[in-house]
Amino acid sequence: xxxxxxxxxxxxxxxxxxxxxxxxxxxxxxxxxxxxxxxxxxxxxxxxxxxxxxxxxxxxxxxxxxxxxx
Amino acid sequence: xxxxxxxxxxxxxxxxxxxxxxxxxxxxxxxxxxxxxxxxxxxxxxxxxxxxxxxxxxxxxxxxxxxxxxxxxxxxxxxxxxxxxxxxxxxxxxxxxxxxxxxxxxxxxxxxxxxxxxxxxxxxxxxxxxxxxxxxxxxxxxxxxxxxxxxxxxxxxxxxxxxxxxxxxxxxxxxxxxxxxxxxxxxxxxxxxxxxxxxxxxxxxxxxxxxxxxxxxxxxxxxxxxxxxxxxxxxxxxxxxxxxxxxxxxxxxxxxxxxxxxxxxxxxxxxxxxxxxxxxxxxxxxxxxxxxxxxxxxxxxxxxxxxxxxxxxxxxxxxxxxxxxxxxxxxxxxxxxxxxxxxxxxxxxxxxxxxxxxxxxxxxxxxxxxxxxxxxxxxxxxxxxxxxxxxxxxxxxxxxxxxxxxxxxxxxxxxxxxxxxxxxxxxxxxxxxxxxxxxxxxxxxxxxxxxxxxxxx
Numbered sequence: 001x002x003x004x005x006x007x008x009x010x011x012x013x014x015x016x017x018x019x020x021x022x023x024x025x026x027x028x029x030x031x032x033x034x035x036x037x038x039x040x041x042x043x044x045x046x047x048x049x050x051x052x053x054x055x056x057x058x059x060x061x062x063x064x065x066x067x068x069x070x
Numbered sequence: 071x072x073x074x075x076x077x078x079x080x081x082x083x084x085x086x087x088x089x090x091x092x093x094x095x096x097x098x099x100x101x102x103x104x105x106x107x108x109x110x111x112x113x114x115x116x117x118x119x120x121x122x123x124x125x126x127x128x129x130x131x132x133x134x135x136x137x138x139x140x141x142x143x144x145x146x147x148x149x150x151x152x153x154x155x156x157x158x159x160x161x162x163x164x165x166x167x168x169x170x171x172x173x174x175x176x177x178x179x180x181x182x183x184x185x186x187x188x189x190x191x192x193x194x195x196x197x198x199x200x201x202x203x204x205x206x207x208x209x210x211x212x213x214x215x216x217x218x219x220x221x222x223x224x225x226x227x228x229x230x231x232x233x234x235x236x237x238x239x240x241x242x243x244x245x246x247x248x249x250x251x252x253x254x255x256x257x258x259x260x261x262x263x264x265x266x267x268x269x270x271x272x273x274x275x276x277x278x279x280x281x282x283x284x285x286x287x288x289x290x291x292x293x294x295x296x297x298x299x300x301x302x303x304x305x306x307x308x309x310x311x312x313x314x315x316x317x318x319x320x321x322x323x324x325x326x327x328x329x330x331x332x333x334x335x336x337x338x339x340x341x342x343x344x345x346x347x348x349x350x351x352x353x354x355x356x357x358x359x360x361x362x363x364x365x366x367x368x369x370x371x372x373x374x375x376x377x378x379x380x381x382x383x384x385x386x387x388x389x390x391x392x393x394x395x396x397x398x399x400x401x402x403x404x405x406x407x408x409x410x411x412x413x414x415x416x417x418x419x420x421x422x423x424x425x426x427x428x429x430x431x432x433x434x435x436x437x438x439x440x441x442x443x444x445x446x447x448x449x450x451x452x453x454x455x456x457x458x459x460x461x462x463x464x465x466x467x468x469x470x471x472x473x474x475x476x477x478x479x480x481x482x483x484x485x486x487x488x489x490x491x492x493x494x495x496x497x498x499x500x501x502x503x504x505x506x507x508x509x510x511x512x513x514x515x516x517x518x519x520x521x522x523x524x525x526x527x
Binding site for chain 2: 029
């Protein structure tokens with residue numbers, strides 16, 4: 001999973017897709033396992049977006065101040 | 071030429087008395103405040119104008135005064151009723167008396183005000199702005215933007231000193247769920263004449279980072295009634311409609327929604343309401359994630375349970391089917407075995423019967439054949455006997471005949487009768503040519519033999 005490029009919305013959409021698939025009973029047990037694994041990664045990713053502060057973003061905000069001081 | 075002249079004061083006095091005589095004591099007048107000043111002693115000096123509605127051309131102008139003792143009451147009455155500061159640019163309806171002073175000239179003395187007129191005027195103006203934005207097709211543009219998920223990089227336009235911003239930041243950053251937010255303050259003047267331009271400038275600064283921020287929040291601490299007319303400004307509203315990311319407002323006034331509130335993506339009453347909204351948005355995402363997690367896990371558990379049950383059922387059925395199969399096959403085998411043994415027994419019996427029959431027939435035939443043979447043998451033996459006897463008797467008769475015949479043919483007998491036998495070289499001579507003269511011949515007679523020599527043939 002390429003976490004860097006993935007946006008919350010993309011991850012969420014994929015999650016919703018997986019949920020739809022699981023709910024439609026299309027999946028056999030093997031596929032289900034694979035999808036559930038993927039879903040748990042996506043959920044983890046989405047939660048991290050809700051809770052974790054990224055120093056990268058804070059740095060950008062700091063740089064905005066510097067821009068203005070110039 | 072002699073002119074009778076009045077002094078200026080006489081003239082002004084004349085004007086004053088004419089005005090007093092020919093004007094009513096009080097008039098209700100409408101006009102727009104073009105200037106407003108309050109001096110140190112609390113007197114308010116204004117300039118009122120009237121414009122042509124279509125061209126904004128000034129068609130009347132007059133000075134006006136509100137004396138300090140009236141001004142305190144009028145101001146407070148006006149501001150509590152309209153929610154607006156008494157300020158330049160407002161249309162007002164006031165009760166005036168026309169005053170003329172010899173030194174200061176014409177002036178209107180304001181003694182009362184009708185705030186509902188201003189409210190109407192403002193409403194009208196606001197309505198016109200709304201109509202303009204609607205006609206231009208921009209009024210709903212910011213609302214149409216999709217609210218970002220998650221929304222956590224937030225540009226805040228507010229006054230640095232405002233308590234509203236502190237509350238907002240504190241509530242958001244210390245939210246009880248621990249959601250992450252990034253705030254960046256873009257300071258602006260939030261009230262008074264400068265505010266419109268100041269807020270627009272702040273928006274322009276945010277615009278430089280439009281790809282970074284998820285939303286813009288315009289907030290202003292509540293409290294005292296202040297000049298919030300900038301939030302009904304066309305240009306500020308227009309800027310907001312054109313803004314590429316959602317604009318949220320928490321301007322904190324109790325009156326009707328301002329035009330800015332109307333065009334904003336989401337309008338909230340106060341800064342804390344904005345903070346709650348943002349936290350709630352995240353909480354909704356969070357709840358949805360939990361829901362999905364639960365759904366997936368319960369669904370997965372269900373599916374596994376179902377599969378397990380299916381497998382168990384299958385195993386049970388398999389057992390039953392196999393058992394059944396074995397039982398059936400065993401029965402089949404037994405049946406076949408039984409049929410085989412009975413069939414073979416029958417077969418043997420049949421064959422035995424057949425053999426017995428054949429044996430019997432053979433016996434009968436043999437006996438019959440043997441009887442026939444016996445008979446034939448007996449007959450033959452009889453025949454042979456008879457034949458032999460016959461043959462023998464016949465032969466003996468023939469022999470007797472022969473013997474008598476033989477006796478008759480005996481050479482002795484013939485010799486007796488006078489016949490002789492000439493022999494040459496010990497063999498009976500039958501041809502005279504065969505002997506030559508000089509050769510010896512023998513002649514046998516019944517009694518004795520004569521030896522002769524051939525003389526002549």
